[in-house]
Amino acid sequence: MELRYGTNPHQDMAHTSPVTPGEWPVRVLHGEPSFINMLDALNAWQLVREASQTLDSPAAASFKHVSPAGAAVAGSVDEVTAELYGIAGDQVGPVTSAYLRARDADPKSSYGDFAAVSHPVDRELADLLTGVVCDGIIAPGYEPGTVERLSRKKNGRFLVMEADATFTPPALEERQVFGLRLIEARDNARLSAALFDQTVSGTLPAAAVSDLLLGLAILRYTQSNSVCYVRDGMALGIGAGQQSRVDCTRLAGAKVDTWWLRRHPVVRALAFGPGIRRQDRINWQIRFIEGDLTPDETSRVAEVLEGPAEELTADQRADWSTHLTGVAFASDGALPFRDNVDHAHRHGVEYIAEPGGSIRSDEVAAACREHRITLARTGLRLFHH
Incomplete structure (x- = not known):
């Protein structure tokens, strides 16, 4: 398959082909993908497929620059999101609700995103997509008429891709960098509630287990270092690609604060x-x-x-932050210092999942006890590069 261009437009020689001849995991139904379009589509599809299979619910992701700006499973669409899109939140179908919730995590970054959903695109979602700035979508199928509807978007440049839900990827993955071929076994570690069987402190209710599982699925396809905050089946803030883990924690935490303050009466007014x-x-x-x-x-x-x-005062901000509770926090790598816990606590975090194994793990556990945060050590690192 010829691609429109490589990572940058001046890299005009770009194409892709299946590892196993004739076995394509995706196909293009409309449009011309670029190199980055393909990376977004392939990573986003893997995320929503895994999240949906793990949580038994439709899932969606909003991707930008090969990392998710947001991801969610189907659920309630709150008044703020419903008002923004001019819809009745209690009447939205599951696939559309998953995408709306995914896009609302960081709607500034989701401008011009690549969308992915785990279930076929229906007319409701197609209608929604025609009214937002989005560059393309990947899904395992499309209801009759939806591809034609979407193909008219962006003056006919909107990219529509279909994933083969039955495709099994090869056991080995490889890439070429500067004349070297790098080969590794595909990361097939299973995400399940069993990862949280041993908690260092506190207990995990079922809702927190689901949120942490969604968090791990998100991190598996987010550029490392990465952390994410999740609540009620949707990401509230994702920190990706930082060299310092606490910078990820603070960056994602700032996004959580913004998401929550968008619901403040002063902002809504x-x-x-x-x-x-x-x-x-x-x-x-x-x-x-x-x-x-x-x-x-x-x-x-x-x-x-x-x-x-009306001015949004420091006291109003501080008071509003105390009302955000029940947030789950997941990290793709071990928390090296307690500062990650201290910062996470400021954003309503009550549950943390991380691999463990840091030389300061005892300090991390102590910080969780101080803040009354349940800590689960999964033993599973999920770096993605």
């Missing part, structure tokens, strides 16, 4: 003028939450809001 597009509303909400508007942005606020905005 921001009155945007007519004609302000959804993504612009999202971006302005986030800038308002971040609270460090530049002089230029401050002058432009009057152009997008119908009236002055």
